[in-house]
Amino acid sequence: MNTGFHLLPESASTAAASLDHLMLALTLLMGIVALAVTVLIVMFSIRYRKGSSADRSHAPTTGRRIEIAWTVVPLLIFLGMYAWAAYDYMALYRVPPDAMPVFVVAKQWMWKLEHANGRREISELHVPVGQPVQVVMTSQDVIHSFYVPAFRIKQDVVPGRYTSIWFTPTHTGEYALFCAEFCGTEHSVMRGKVVVMPPRDFAAWLQHGSAEPGIAQRGFDLFRQYGCSGCHSAGSSVHAPDLHGLLGRTVHLQDGRTLIADENYVRDSILLPKKDVVAGYAPIMPSFAGQIGEEDLIAIIEYIRRMEGETGGGNAGPAR
C-alpha cells in the first residue's frame, strides 16, 4: 500500500482500468466546457467593459437557432456519456461464472469474511491475483458499504438482504478497504485491507490454519441442527417443498406471483416464512427470525445451493 502523497489513486483491478478511461474522458470533456464558458465570460467582460469602444450594434437578445443548437448538442453528448457509463456499470453486475465466492458479514465496526473452504478473516481479505472474486454481503446491524478505491468498486451492505459485487485484481499488493456508508461512532476506523497474492501463495494461505469445515459442510450441520431436514427431505412425512436445485429455479407462489429463487428469497423464507408461500403448500413453517445468526444463514444457503449439485449441477459460487 502506497501511503505517501500521490495525486491519482492506485489502479489494481480490471474495473479500475476501464473506470480510469471513463474518468479521463469525462474530465477532459467537462474541462473543455468549463474552460469555454470561463474564456467567454472573461473575453466578453474585457471586450464589452464600460468605456470600451467595441462595436455594440445589433446586440441580440434572443436567437432561436443558437438556443436550439446549445440544447441539442449537449443532449447528444450527454447521451453518449450516459451510454458509456451505463455499459461499464452493467458489467459490474454481470458476474463471471468462474468467480470465487467470499461471504461478508459487516457489523459496527468490522468486516467478517469467510471463504468457501471455511477459512475466516476479520477486516482483511486475501485473494489471488487474476481471479474474479465475488463478495456476497449482508449486515448484522446498520447499512455499511464495501469500498476498495484501488479496485474502483463500492457496494452498500444492507441488513435484511444480500448484495454483491465482483472484481478481478490485476496487481499483487495490499489495498485499503473502507466502509463508505456512515455507520455510527467508529465509522472512520471501520477500515481493513485487501491482500492480493500470487495464486500459489494464496492456495497455500487458504489451506494454512483452516481447521474449520467448509462453509457448505457447516451449512449441512446447521440444516440438521435446526431441524430443517426433518421436513425438507425426500423421506419426510411433512408436505414441504423440495430444495434440490432451488437457487435459480422459478417458483410459483400461493398468491399467484412467480419469482426466481435467489439468496434473498431463501433468506426471507427462513426468517419470514409467511411472506412467499409456495403454491400447493400449507404455511406451516415456523419462523427462525432471531435464532440464526447472519454467518450461519449464509452457510445454510450455501448448503442449499450445493444440493443443486446433487441433482442438476451448476456453478459452485452463488448465482449473480
Added chain:
Amino acid sequence: MQAQQDDVAVEATRNYLTEGFTLWSWLRTHDHKRIALLYLVSITAFFFVGGAAATLIRLELATPEADLVTHETYNVLFTMHGVIMVWLFLIPSIPSALGNFLMPMMIGARDLAFPRLNLASWYLYLGGGIFTIAALIAGGVDTGWTFYTPFSTLFSNTNVILVLLGVFIVGFSSILTGINFIVTVHTMRAPGMTWFRLPLFVWANYATSIILVLATPVLAMTLLLLGAERLLHVGIFDPALGGDPLLFQHLFWFYSHPAVYIMVLPAMGVVSEIVPCFARKRVFGYRFMAYAILGIAVIGFMVWGHHMFVSGQSVYAGLVFSLLSFLVAIPSAIKVFNWTATLYKGTITFSAPMLYALGFIGLFTIGGLTGLILASLAADVHLTDTYFVVAHFHYIMVGGAVMAYFGALHFWWPKISGRMYPEMWGRVAAVIIFFGFNLTFFPQFLLGYEGMPRRYHTYPEQFQVLHLLSSAGASVLAAGYLLPLGYFLWSLLYGKRAGPNPWQATGLEWQTPSPPPKENFAVTPTVTEEAYAYQPATSAQVPQ
C-alpha cells in the same frame, strides 16, 4: 454636518422602517418587508452557527488523527452542520428573506396574499429552528442530516426524535411560504404585468414554491414514519420488523433531491436580475430562461434514485435515474449559456453584485458538470460517498446558492436599508470568498477521486496534504463571510444614501423610494413593457 442633515432626512422620510420602533412592532408586523428582515436576521444567525460547526470540522481534519474532538463529537458536528445549513439556512435563505421582500414589489403589489400567514411562517421557522438546534446540542444527534435507517431508528442512542420534530415544524414554514408565493403571483400582479413580463427572479421563486408545496409534505410523512418506527416499533424501514431500509432512502431523496433545486432555482433568479443590470442589456432568451426554470422544477422530481446507485436498488432503476439526471442538466446548461450570451455586446461594470453573479456562473458550472460525472453510473460507483460528492454539492450550494445570496444582498441592500455598502470592501469580500471557496473545495474533488470516504473523522495519512489545503481555504472563506457582516452593519449608520435606483435597474422595485414606504407604491403601477428594458447604446446613465 453632512451626517446631521442625513439624520434629519431619515426622520422626515416615512418608510417601512420608521413605521414603529418597538420590538413589539416588529414581532407582530404583517408587512412583508419587515417579515423579510426578521428572516434575514434569524437566517444570518443560523448561518454562523452552522459555519462554526464547519470550522471545527475543517480544524479537526487538518491532521489524520483524532486530536481536537472525539468520534462522537465529530459525528455530531457534521450532523449539525448539515441540518442547520440545509433546513435553517439554504432552503429559506433567498426565498423567505429576499423573495419575501422583493416579490410583492416586483409584481407591483402592496404585500403578499396572506400577510398573517407570512408572519406565522416566520414563527414556525424560528421556533422550529431554535428547537432543532437545542435538540442537536443537548442530545448530540449523530445520524448525519440524511437520518438513514436502521441507524437512526435502532442504533443511534440520541435525540433523533426531537430533531425530526424540529425539522418537521420548519417544513411547515416552507409549505406556508410556498402557498403564499403561489397565490400572490397568480392573483396580485399589477395591471399589465403579464406572465412573460415577470422578472425571472419571480419565475424562479414561483417554481421553487411549487416544489416546496409538493415535496415538503413527503419529508413530513417520512419523518413521521421514522418517528413511528423509533417510538412504537412499527415495522416500516427496519428489516428485523419486516421493513425495508431502502424505502427510507427513496422517500428521503424524493424530497431531498428537489430540495437541491429549492436552493438553487432562486439563486438562478438572482443572477438573472444582476447580470442584465450590470451588462445594461436585456437577458438573453427570456422565454427559454423561464421555460428552463420550469423544466428544472419538473424533471428535478424524477431523479432522486441517482443518490442510490450502489445502495442495492435494481440495476435497471439505476439506468433510468441516470438518464433522467443527464436530462435535468440540459435546462441548467441553457441558463449558463444564456447568461454568458447576455454579456455579449453589453456595457459591463463590475460592482460587487456583478462579481458575485459572475462567480456564481463559474462555480455553478463546475458544480453542474461534476454532477454529470456523478450521474455517470460506473463513475458514481467509485465516487459516491467520497469527498468528490462533498465537493460537488458544495460547488452547487455554496459556490452557487450562497454566492448568489451574497450577490442579492449587495444588489438589494440599498433598497432594503436605503444606504450603500462600501463598494471597495464589497469587491474585496467577493474576491476573498471566491478564492477561499475554491481553495476549500477544489482539493476535495481530488480527495474523492483518490478514494477518501466522506464523514470520516480520522483518515489515512496519504490524504493529509489535500485536507490541509482544504482547511487553509476554509479559514480564508470564514474571513470572507465575516467581512460583509461587518460592513453591512457599518453602512446602516454611515453608508452613503442610495436613492431609489442606484443601479439604474429596470424592475418595479426600483421605482419606489429606498427604503420603500409601508404600502410599497403610492399608486399601483401599470406595467407597459417587458422586464429588462435595458438599452446599452442609448442609455445616458450607467451604474457607478
